[in-house]
Amino acid sequence: MSSPTAPVDDDIIIKGGSVEIQFSEQSFPGQGGKHGNKDRRIVSVEVEDHNTNKTQTVTLPANGKCTIRVTTR
Numbered sequence: 001m002s003s004p005t006a007p008v009d010d011d012i013i014i015k016g017g018s019v020e021i022q023f024s025e026q027s028f029p030g031q032g033g034k035h036g037n038k039d040r041r042i043v044s045v046e047v048e049d050h051n052t053n054k055t056q057t058v059t060l061p062a063n064g065k066c067t068i069r070v071t072t073r
Contacts (some may be wrong), residue, residue: 010072016042016064027072042066 013022018038025032041064048055060066 012070012072014042014068014070016060016066016068018064042068 010024010027012027014020015022018036019040019042020034020036022034023032042060043064044060045058045068046055047057
């Protein structure tokens with residue numbers, strides 16, 4: 001996965017290893033910034049397509065270290 005970087009526009013960044021979610025004030029007024037829990041690990045990511053009713057699951061590395069970028073408009 002890509003290396004962690006600062007959010008682009010309104011991107012939402014989810015980092016593994018320990019769980020950290022980072023998003024801009026524009027996306028969630030009054031709640032922007034970094035939020036985390038060092039005691040939790042991301043083990044998989046599931047994306048559900050509501051148009052096709054199909055779900056795609058990605059199993060992450062055992063150490064959970066990854067970066068997931070959600071781009072918003």
